[in-house]
Amino acid sequence: MAAQAEDIRRLKERLEGHQRPVLSVYLSVNARIPENQGQAYKVRLKDALREMEGVPEELARRVRESVERQVHQHARTVIFFAAEDGLFERYDLQLDLLEAYRFGKPYLAPLVLALDEHESYGVALVEAEEFRFFVSAPMGDPDEGSERSSSGYFREVDLKPQGLYPVGGGSTDMDPAGHTQQSHIHRFFKQAGETTQKLIARDNVKNLIIAGTKERTSEFRDALPEPVRERVVAEGRVATNAPEGEIMQQFEEIQQEAERKREDGLIEQARENGVRGVKDTIEALQEGRVFHLIALFDLEGEIRWCDHDELAVTNIAQKECPYCGRDTRVRPLTDVLIDLATARGARLEYVRARNDEVAETPNEDVERQRNRENAADVLREEFEGLAGLLRY
Secondary structure, three states: OHHHHHHHHHHHHHHHHHOOOOOEEEEEEOOOOHHEEEHHHHHHHHHHHHHOOOOOOOHHHHHHHHHHHOOOOOOOOEEEEOOOOOOOEEEEOOOOOOEEEEEEOOOOOOHHHHHHHOOEEEEEEEOOOEEEEEEEEEOOOOOOOOOEEEOEEEEEOOOOOHHHOOOOOOOOOOOOOOOOHHHHHHHHHHHHHHHHHHHHOOOOOOOEEEEHHHHHHHHHHHOOOOOHHHEEEEEEEOOOOOOOHHHHHHHHHHHHHHHHHHHHHHHHHHHHHHOOOOOHHHHHOOOOEEEEEEEEEOOOOOOEEEEEOOOEEEEOOOOOOOOOEEEOEEEEEEHHHHHOOOOOOOEEEEOOOOOOOOOHHHHHHHHHHHHOHHHHHHHHHOOOOOEEOOOO
């Protein structure tokens, strides 16, 4: 995460003082999203660039050709910054961001906000005397991976600098009950737990997943230092001898389920101590009372905006700013949320509808429909697509 923050700092320095108009493109390419089946994003990109005013054809062509040449299978959002003076930067991000196209000032806010607030995950894969550690790396290069292996979203950490090595030893004729072997395993897990604590601090990991066989994950969790144990959000059953791609896929499935539970918890917090609805949430956000925004990923709508005061006006019919009397303009609600969240130091989290859950039996499907309540459903049906957790 430290390297990621440094990348963002350098990017902001390069782009914020740019003199020429910059083409900023955020293109959703996540293959798991139905709207992207059949590489439909290529058509959307072509249409959007054609409809934009003032974009030089050469810039549009370079972006189109870059997407035509390659979109990595693990990428979820492809981002471009391009200008006529030769600037051309591409980022394959392993996070879902709203699709956006701008030509003028570099449109950095969605990228900066998403990476600043990325809910980082670590995965400890444990067996009797094997320990591997993985971290989420949404801005990592999915082609390069890391020193060892990568799924695009997770990359494996090289443990050698941490000094972690398997502890040998097993049962002997003098130890028919295997006490020596169990002692070695306990020592190894204790050492692995201490290494995990160092890695969590170094990579700023907020959530920890323990993966492996059932008996080993429980033993490892018990051996973890208390501050690390508090970060455990899930235990997953993963066969350590499975193919690498299968292991990585299971990591992502476990992480996605943990994210669903976290989102559901946020909705409960919003019900208990939050604000809901576009008008009330925007007003509370502008007052500095909201520290965590929760919005539908496909939230639509427009809102009035005063450029002088940099404030939203929730009455869409009010053409004059109630604060300074100047003319307001209409902006997409999602753009305003990003600007206000950035200015007020609030976290902005998007929740996508869950349409990838497949029931194993007809009865399970009926039960799921009867009790179908998840974060996206509640946001849409009860909160007008927007809610906020309050500081006070």
